[in-house]
Amino acid sequence: xxxxxxxxxxxxxxxxxxxxxxxxxxxxxxxxxxxxxxxxxxxxxxxxxxxxxxxxxxxxxxxxxxxxxxxxxxxxxxxxxxxxxxxxxxxxxxxxxxxxxxxxxxxxxxxxxxxxxxxxxxxxxxxxxxxxxxxxxxxxxxxxxxxxxxxxxxxxxxxxxxxxxxxxxxxxxxxxxxxxxxxxxxxxxxxxxxxxxxxxxxxxxxxxxxxxxxxxxxxxxxxxxxxxxxxxxxxxxxxxxxxxxxxxxxxxxxxxxxxxxxxxxxxxxxxxxxxxxxxxxxxxxxxxxxxxxxxxxxxxxxxxxxxxxxxxxxxxxxxxxxxxxxxxxxxxxxxxxxxxxxxxxxxxxxxxxxxxxxxxxxxxxxxxxxxxxxxxxxxxxxxxxxxxxxxxxxxxxxxxxxxxxxxxxxxxxxxx
Amino acid sequence: xxxxxxxxxxxxxxxxxxxxxxxxxxxxxxxxxxxxxxxxxxxxxxxxxxxxxxxxxxxxxxxxxxxxxxxxxxxxxxxxxxxxxxxxxxxxxxxxxxxxxxxxxxxxxxxxxxxxxxxxxxxxxxxxxxxxxxxxxxxxxxxxxxxxxxxxxxx
Ligand SMILES: Cc1ncc(COP(=O)(O)O)c(C=O)c1O
Numbered sequence: 369x370x371x372x373x374x375x376x377x378x379x380x381x382x383x384x385x386x387x388x389x390x391x392x393x394x395x396x397x398x399x400x401x402x403x404x405x406x407x408x409x410x411x412x413x414x415x416x417x418x419x420x421x422x423x424x425x426x427x428x429x430x431x432x433x434x435x436x437x438x439x440x441x442x443x444x445x446x447x448x449x450x451x452x453x454x455x456x457x458x459x460x461x462x463x464x465x466x467x468x469x470x471x472x473x474x475x476x477x478x479x480x481x482x483x484x485x486x487x488x489x490x491x492x493x494x495x496x497x498x499x500x501x502x503x504x505x506x507x508x509x510x511x512x513x514x515x516x517x518x519x520x521x522x523x524x525x526x527x528x529x530x531x532x533x534x535x536x537x538x539x540x541x542x543x544x545x546x547x548x549x550x551x552x553x554x555x556x557x558x559x560x561x562x563x564x565x566x567x568x569x570x571x572x573x574x575x576x577x578x579x580x581x582x583x584x585x586x587x588x589x590x591x592x593x594x595x596x597x598x599x600x601x602x603x604x605x606x607x608x609x610x611x612x613x614x615x616x617x618x619x620x621x622x623x624x625x626x627x628x629x630x631x632x633x634x635x636x637x638x639x640x641x642x643x644x645x646x647x648x649x650x651x652x653x654x655x656x657x658x659x660x661x662x663x664x665x666x667x668x669x670x671x672x673x674x675x676x677x678x679x680x681x682x683x684x685x686x687x688x689x690x691x692x693x694x695x696x697x698x699x700x701x702x703x704x705x706x707x708x709x710x711x712x713x714x715x716x717x718x719x720x721x722x723x724x725x726x727x728x729x730x731x732x733x734x735x736x737x738x739x740x741x742x743x744x745x746x747x748x749x750x751x752x753x754x755x756x757x758x759x760x761x762x763x764x765x766x767x768x769x770x771x772x773x774x775x776x777x778x779x780x781x782x783x784x
Numbered sequence: 785x786x787x788x789x790x791x792x793x794x795x796x797x798x799x800x801x802x803x804x805x806x807x808x809x810x811x812x813x814x815x816x817x818x819x820x821x822x823x824x825x826x827x828x829x830x831x832x833x834x835x836x837x838x839x840x841x842x843x844x845x846x847x848x849x850x851x852x853x854x855x856x857x858x859x860x861x862x863x864x865x866x867x868x869x870x871x872x873x874x875x876x877x878x879x880x881x882x883x884x885x886x887x888x889x890x891x892x893x894x895x896x897x898x899x900x901x902x903x904x905x906x907x908x909x910x911x912x913x914x915x916x917x918x919x920x921x922x923x924x925x926x927x928x929x930x931x932x933x934x935x936x937x938x939x
Contacts, residue, residue: 721851723825724794727906731790740826753826753849782794783852 377676379683379762387675388763390415401733404768409554409582409712409759410737411604414668418608421667425660433659434633434650448659451666452649458669459599459616460590466622468615468649469662473581474504476600476615477548479652480577481508483625484598485546491517494543496574498523498531498560499749500553503742505579509548518545525749529556529704537568544574551583555743555757556704557688557712559583566596575621581605585761586684586710588677591616603661608668612661615652622648629654680762684711687760691769698773703755711760714741717776720783722754728782729756732775792902793909794852802852807862811845819930820848820919822911827854831919839870846919851912853903858916860896870924877917884910 379387388394391413396403405413431441433448452467461467470476485495495509499522513520521544523536531549540547547569552559562578569576577598580589584601591599598621603612617625627634627645631654636644645651672680688711695702700715717725726738737757740747747753758772814832821828827850834843844862848855865873880897882889886904903913922931 721825721827721849723851723909723912724853727793727909728790739824747826753828783799 377678377682379679384683384763384765388765390417390671391763392416392419394763398733398735399731401771404732404734404771406758406760406764406768406772407735407737408585408761408764409605409741409757411610412585412607412761413763414607414609414664415671417671418664418667421664422609422660425663432656444659447663447666448657451662454666454669455614455616458584458589458673459614460592461616462592463619465648466616466619468617468622468652469657470600470613470615470652471611471658472602472604472613473579473600474508474613476598476613477505477577477579478508479615479628480546480548480598480600480617481512483628483652484575484621485509485512485518486515487626489513489516489518489545492543493518493545494521494541495519495546495548496521496523496536496539496544496569497548498536498550499525499745500529500531500556500558500560501548501550501743501745502554502579502581503744504581505548505550506745509546519543522745525558525746528706529553529558529746529750530706531558531560531565533561533564536565540568540572540574542572544569544572546577547574548577548579550579550581551589552580552586552710552712553704553743553746554582554712555741555746555755556706556714557582557709557759558704558706559587559708559710561708562596563594566594570595582710582712585672586677587681597621603665603668606665606668607672608665609658609661612658612665614665617648619648622652625652627651627654631655633657675762683762684760687711687764687766687769688713690766691758691760691772694769694773698776700776703750703752712757713759714755714757716752716755717779718783720779722756724783725756725776725779728779729772729775732771732778734772734775736772789902789905793906795899795902797896797899798852798856801856801859805846805855805859807845807859807866809845809847811843814843814845816923816926818919818923820915820922821930821932822850822854822915823932825851825854825912827851827912827915829854829858829916829919831858831916831923833920833923835870835924841865841868841870841873846916850915851909853900853909853912854915857900857913858919860900861916861920864895864897865920873920873924877921880917881914884913 393413429440429443431444433445452464455467456464566576575597578596580601585606599616604610634654703714722738811832817832829848831846846858879889891898918931
């Protein structure tokens with residue numbers, strides 16, 4: 369790794385400066401101001417090493433995988449499969465064949481809903497989610513419930529934006545076949561007590577999918593220790609390329625599931641009478657895959673692990689604490705004050721609509737998300753049409769947070 | 785230059801209409817109405833109006849919540865179309881739309897609506913400014929379903 373800095377457990381300001389230099393986009397200017405990118409929960413920026421890896425693939429060994437006997441194809445295949453190994457290690461899966469490459473978290477959840485859920489669910493069965501979920505962990509379950517006659521249940525949240533654990537437990541019964549829970553809420557930053565939630569779901573015999581889209585970039589994940597049945601995340605939120613995601617599934621479950629899509633690569637043998645499918649994970653990877661995406665993801669995970677997820681976690685919590693204190697000082701209306709939170713600050717500013725604020729912040733070069741964050745039920749619960757959301761990464765700084773609050777002060781002036 | 789763009793967008797007139805929207809409330813005994821929703825922003829507008837036998841808009845009121853641009857635009861709309869024949873209202877929308885998308889138009893007939901011209905520097909906000917107009921169109925057409933800015937019609 370060329371961009372090595374530190375694996376100690378805390379970053380110094382000098383470390384952060386060096387890390388920032390790894391991300392070329394942080395040098396651009398927007399509206400005559402340096403870009404202040406605080407929309408990391410939406411998508412993350414890419415370090416130079418990831419950008420270089422994509423370029424190298426296209427320049428040096430662009431070829432399809434698993435199909436050819438010539439050298440560059442073998443090299444591409446090896447790089448693609450090395451990424452699967454890297455992801456398995458990152459999640460502490462027990463084997464490579466438990467890692468399926470998909471388009472993103474959304475596709476991973478749809479795959480499980482359709483391949484695991486649809487053949488098994490019957491009228492009277494229940495799928496349990498929480499009131500914190502992203503639309504992509506709601507709609508696939510609504511669809512499969514419509515298709516099968518199963519019932520979708522929702523565990524409620526409290527005013528801090530935490531799942532009410534007692535209610536979650538009460539909602540579980542022997543009718544519950546699938547539990548699908550976000551590890552970290554993208555709208556509020558709440559970290560769910562998933563280890564406990566998984567154990568409780570297993571106690572009634574349910575299978576558990578964890579939507580890890582927001583968690584994978586911030587916290588170490590051990591799918592074996594968690595004992596979750598499925599875990600999903602997106603490459604683009606973890607400093608890797610867009611258009612790629614990961615579905616982890618326990619081997620026995622993946623083996624028992626029918627394919628999600630049919631096509632090339634996912635078969636052992638095709639005739640018009642009968643087709644034999646590949647074993648997992650290939651059974652679920654029909655057609656030409658996002659080869660450079662997987663190659664880039666490996667580099668991103670190497671980069672992240674080199675920095676150290678512990679150090680990243682500490683630093684991001686420091687940024688969250690700093691921003692939260694400023695938000696209180698400035699009397700922002702913070703939405704979501706869970707005890708355990710990732711570096712996401714959702715808020716509203718007086719009665720000024722989030723989109724007006726977002727437009728004005730953009731004029732100071734500040735990128736935040738203004739909207740419902742694909743979590744309309746969460747917005748409804750808090751009776752707000754939209755919030756502003758600043759989400760921090762390890763490449764952000766306290767002085768960028770100061771810029772945000774200075775711009776918010778100016779916004780207030782304008783709307784006085 | 786940037787700040788000019790920003791102050792052009794949030795002109796005093798717009799801020800004032802946002803704080804004190806005209807014709808705000810529920811029109812009793814309306815004979816046309818529609819609801820508009822912008823799923824990107826969560827802006828919602830309910831528009832009620834009365835059209836007489838000569839196809840003239842005799843009364844119009846709105847309520848809802850949304851960003852300053854959408855509220856100010858709705859407020860200005862109600863002022864502009866009040867007392868006008870329906871056909872003229874359609875025509876205004878067309879011209880207003882061209883104004884927002886940066887096409888040159890005869891600003892004289894647009895009157896006060898020209899204060900929203902600054903929106904054209906903010907493509908992401910054009911939908912906020914047109915929400916009320918789409919809603920008006922639906923109300924005139926007696927389209928009972930909620931109109932959405934995301935149904936792939938023009939913008
Ligand atoms: C919690 C959560 N789940 C799922 C998704 C969907 O991820 P993707 O759009 O990459 O499929 C997101 C992304 O916004 C998310 O934040």
